[in-house]
Amino acid sequence: MPFRLLIPLGLVCVLLPLHHGAPGPDGTAPDPAHYRERVKAMFYHAYDSYLENAFPYDELRPLTCDGHDTWGSFSLTLIDALDTLLILGNTSEFQRVVEVLQDNVDFDIDVNASVFETNIRDALLRAEHSAVFTLSALTSYDSGLCMENKWNATILTTFREAPFCSTNLVVGGLLSAHLLSKKAGVEVEAGWPCSGPLLRMAEEAARKLLPGTPTGMPYGTVNLLHGVNPGETPVTCTAGIGTFIVEFATLSSLTGDPVFEDVARVALMRLWESRSDIGLVGNHIDVLTGKWVAQDAGIGAGVDSYFEYLVKGAILLQDKKLMAMFLEYNKAIRNYTHFDDWYLWVQMYKGTVSMPVFQSLEAYWPGLQSLIGDIDNAMRTFLNYYTVWKQFGGLPEFYNIPQGYTVEKREGYPLRPELIESAMYLYRATGDPTLLELGRDAVESIEKISKVECGFATIKDLRDHKLDNRMESFFLAETVKYLYLLFHPNNFIHNNGSTFDSVMTPHGECILGAGGYIFNTEAHPIDPAALHCCRRLKEEQWEVEDLIKEFYSLRQSRPRAQRKTVRSGP
Numbered sequence: 001m002p003f004r005l006l007i008p009l010g011l012v013c014v015l016l017p018l019h020h021g022a023p024g025p026d027g028t029a030p031d032p033a034h035y036r037e038r039v040k041a042m043f044y045h046a047y048d049s050y051l052e053n054a055f056p057y058d059e060l061r062p063l064t065c066d067g068h069d070t071w072g073s074f075s076l077t078l079i080d081a082l083d084t085l086l087i088l089g090n091t092s093e094f095q096r097v098v099e100v101l102q103d104n105v106d107f108d109i110d111v112n113a114s115v116f117e118t119n120i121r122d123a124l125l126r127a128e129h130s131a132v133f134t135l136s137a138l139t140s141y142d143s144g145l146c147m148e149n150k151w152n153a154t155i156l157t158t159f160r161e162a163p164f165c166s167t168n169l170v171v172g173g174l175l176s177a178h179l180l181s182k183k184a185g186v187e188v189e190a191g192w193p194c195s196g197p198l199l200r201m202a203e204e205a206a207r208k209l210l211p212g213t214p215t216g217m218p219y220g221t222v223n224l225l226h227g228v229n230p231g232e233t234p235v236t237c238t239a240g241i242g243t244f245i246v247e248f249a250t251l252s253s254l255t256g257d258p259v260f261e262d263v264a265r266v267a268l269m270r271l272w273e274s275r276s277d278i279g280l281v282g283n284h285i286d287v288l289t290g291k292w293v294a295q296d297a298g299i300g301a302g303v304d305s306y307f308e309y310l311v312k313g314a315i316l317l318q319d320k321k322l323m324a325m326f327l328e329y330n331k332a333i334r335n336y337t338h339f340d341d342w343y344l345w346v347q348m349y350k351g352t353v354s355m356p357v358f359q360s361l362e363a364y365w366p367g368l369q370s371l372i373g374d375i376d377n378a379m380r381t382f383l384n385y386y387t388v389w390k391q392f393g394g395l396p397e398f399y400n401i402p403q404g405y406t407v408e409k410r411e412g413y414p415l416r417p418e419l420i421e422s423a424m425y426l427y428r429a430t431g432d433p434t435l436l437e438l439g440r441d442a443v444e445s446i447e448k449i450s451k452v453e454c455g456f457a458t459i460k461d462l463r464d465h466k467l468d469n470r471m472e473s474f475f476l477a478e479t480v481k482y483l484y485l486l487f488h489p490n491n492f493i494h495n496n497g498s499t500f501d502s503v504m505t506p507h508g509e510c511i512l513g514a515g516g517y518i519f520n521t522e523a524h525p526i527d528p529a530a531l532h533c534c535r536r537l538k539e540e541q542w543e544v545e546d547l548i549k550e551f552y553s554l555r556q557s558r559p560r561a562q563r564k565t566v567r568s569g570p
Contacts, residue, residue: 029433029436029437030433030436030437030439030440030487032436032487032488032489033487035436035439035440035443035483035487036484036487036488038443038447039443039480039483039484039487040088040484042443042446042447042451042456042480042483043081043084043088043476043480043484045451045455045456046060046455046456046471046475046476046480047081047085047476049062049065049453049454049455049471050067050077050078050081050455050471050476052454053065053066053067053454054066054067054068054077055067055075055077055078056073056075056078056104057069057073057075058070058071058072058073058074058075058076058077058473059071059076059077059470059471059472059473060077060454060455060471061469061470061471062452062453062454062455062456062457062469062470062471063452063454063457063467063468063469064469065453065454070472071169071473072112072224074105074107074170075100075101075104075105076169076170076473077471077473077476078097078100078101079101079105079169079170079173079174079177079473080169080173080473080474080476080477080522080524081097081473081476081477082094082097082098082101082173082176082177083173083176083177083180083481083524083525084476084477084480084481084484085097086180086183086184087481087484087485087491087492087493088484091184091185092185094177094180094184094185094186095184095185095186098177098181098184098186098198101174101177101198101201102197102198102201105201107201107204107205107208107224112221112222112223112224112229169522170202170205171202171205171206171209171247171248171251172246172247172520172521172522172524172526173477173522173524174198174199174201174202174205175198175199175202175247175250175251175254175524175526176520176524176525176526177198177524178193178196178198178199178202178254179193179512179526179527179530180525180527181196181198182501182503182512183492183501183513190506191505191506192503192505193254193503193505193510193512193530193533193534194254194255194256194505194506194507194533194534199254199255202247202251203251203255203257206247206248206251206260208222208224209222209244210259210260210263211227211228212263212266213234213287213288214288215270215287215288215289215290216263216266216267216269216270217236217241217267217270217271217285217287217290218236218240218241218244218263218267218287219232219234219236219287220232220233220234220235220236220237220240220287221233234286234287234288234289235284235285235286235287235293236284236285236287237283237284237302237303238271238281238282238283238284238285238302238303238306239302239303239304239305239306241267241270241271241285241287241306242267242268242271242305242306242309242310243305243306243308243309243521244263244264244267244309245261245264245265245268245309245313245316245317245322246309246312246313246316246518246520246521246526247260247520247526248260248261248263248264249261249264249313249316249317249531250316250526250530250531253530253531253532253534254530254531254533254534255534256534268309268310268313268322268325270290271285271306272325274290274292275329276297276348276349277349278332278335278336278348278349278350278351279328279329279331279332279335280297280329280332280333280336280337280346280348280349280351281297281303281306281329281348282294282295282296282297282348283295283296283297283298283302283303284302292348295347295348295349296345296346296347296348296354296355297336297337297345297346297347297348298337298343298344298345298346298355298359298362299333299337299343299362299365300343300345300359300361300362301359301361304361304362304364305521307326307329307368308364308368308521309521310322310323310325310326310329311323311326311368311371311372312371312518312519312520314326315371315518315528316518316526316528316531317531323372326372327372330372335351336351341377341380341381341383341384342358342381342384342401343358343362343365343381344356344357344401345357356400356401356402357398357399357400357401357407358384358385358388358398358399358401359397359398359399360395360396360397360398360399360413360416360418360419361416361418362385362418363385363395363416363418363419363421363422364418364421364422365378365381365422366378366379366381366382366385366422366425366426367418367421367422367423367424367425367426369381370422370425370426370428370429371425375426375429375430378422378426379426379430379432382419382422382423382426382435383434385419385422386419386434386438389419389438389441389442389445390441391404392406392413392462392463393441393445393448393449393462394413394445394446394449394459394462395413395416395418395419396410396411396412396413396462397410397411397412397413397414398410406462406463411460411461411462411463412458412459412460412461412462412468413458413459413462414458414459414468414470414472415446415450415456415458415459415471415472415474415475415479416474416479417474417475417478417479417481417482417523419438419442420438420439420442420479420482420483420486421478421482421523423435423436423438423439423482423486424482424483424485424486427486428494435486436486436487439483439486439487442483443483446479449465449467450467452467455471456471456475457469457470457471458470458471458472474522474523477522477523477524478522478523481523482523492513493515493517493525494515495513495514495515496515497514497515497516499513499514500512500513500514500529501513503533505533505534507533507534510529510530510532510533511529512527512529512530512533513527513529514529516528516529
């Protein structure tokens with residue numbers, strides 16, 4: 001199915017044809033209204049537990065009923081849960097939290113905001129080589145070999161969205177909340193959405209991330225008070241470089257400062273120019289030299305949100321070049337990593353298999369395929385991943401495809417959202433009740449295995465259901481949100497353009513809330529129409545300023561006699 005760039009994200013799902021599949025194993029499809037209420041109850045059990053036991057720390061520790069800072073002491077769970085509150089219809093709590101964040105969040109603190117978690121960075125400094133498996137390893141793969149390989153054991157490990165800078169997660173949450181404020185009943189200031197306290201907070205946080213390198217690719221870690229630390233490693237994961245365009249382009253459009261979008265585009269282009277001759281990118285790169293340090297190529301941890309942001313950036317900005325870049329990558333990915341509707345890890349220069357495993361983070365891919373209209377391939381891959389869920393009641397971090405079982409020390413499930421995210425997108429595109437069955441299974445499994453007195457705990461091992469003392473913020477930002485939207489077809493997020501809000505700004509009339517929301521990698525929705533509310537006047541202002549500067553520059557450079565002649569003229 002050809003991709004039409006002019007179709008916004010939300011409308012892609014609405015306009016695709018519906019294909020109704022067979023009912024579930026018990027003969028009936030899950031009741032959306034029933035599970036929608038179940039999901040809402042899950043949210044409030046987790047959210048209330050965080051407020052009572054963990055706030056203002058970043059995250060809840062559900063087994064000990066207390067909190068801890070994991071990302072820099074930003075009360076990250078509260079920021080991540082903010083737009084979920086509105087999607088669930090709780091405007092009063094949204095308004096209260098906005099006031100709390102304005103009074104309590106401070107970015108001028110001596111904290112290192114990391115592009116990728118510390119143990120990945122440490123492993124990079126120790127590792128020297130990346131072993132390569134041959135195609136024959138597909139039938140004789142042993143997880144011990146993976147664990148002996150420093151690259152495969154540590155770099156391709158189990159981290160949320162191959163985490164880029166935690167501050168950028170905050171930027172996305174603040175931008176989304178800013179754009180949803182009026183809908184939530186917040187009294188917005190004059191000039192909104194081109195101004196506002198949450199927008200100013202997002203801009204302040206984003207400016208902390210601007211220190212770059214000679215290559216245009218950002219460092220992995222920035223100290224929020226002092227900038228780049230002396231001796232900071234120049235090695236950064238691919239996703240950490242390529243996961244800024246959605247937030248930064250939005251920020252540039254709303255504030256009128258092009259620097260944010262400019263640096264995000266430069267970073268995307270540097271990665272594009274660094275791809276191998278066979279069209280693949282590796283996992284980690286030295287941002288000073290531009291040389292690949294980890295040469296494993298795949299669609300999962302360390303790379304995933306780079307591909308995601310090429311597609312979503314293309315739709316958000318109506319940018320054909322970004323989409324063309326992704327489609328070229330997609331060809332290479334299908335040529336070298338795609339086997340029987342699974343996606344493996346390969347050596348980026350040779351295409352030889354290095355890891356025949358499925359990572360749970362890769363489960364976002366069917367949803368991404370649906371956004372470019374590749375529904376058939378998306379469903380086949382989704383069904384593969386769904387069989388793994390049925391086998392364990394969740395997705396283990398690593399799944400050995402040839403052996404059909406978990407990989408040692410990667411048996412856990414930290415309540416990740418990726419498979420549910422794909423189910424939500426695909427259900428919007430197809431209406432297939434199988435996708436509702438996944439949602440039902442997710443609700444039942446999480447409640448049965450993970451629910452404790454103080455929230456929901458990470459499942460440390462899916463084989464025996466041992467729990468770990470952590471509830472990551474993405475559980476409320478993404479997992480619960482995608483489940484709720486899967487079971488709520490009439491939510492405002494799914495608006496097909498039939499309704500909208502008209503807002504008067506200093507720049508003229510602005511249309512908002514018509515749908516087509518773009519989810520950033522932490523599931524914070526961005527209204528694409530908002531990018532046009534502030535842009536036109538600001539661009540005209542820049543053009544006038546440039547003309548004035550050029551005029552005065554020419555006057556300064558003219559000979560004195562010529563200037564006198566000009567002055568004496570009419």
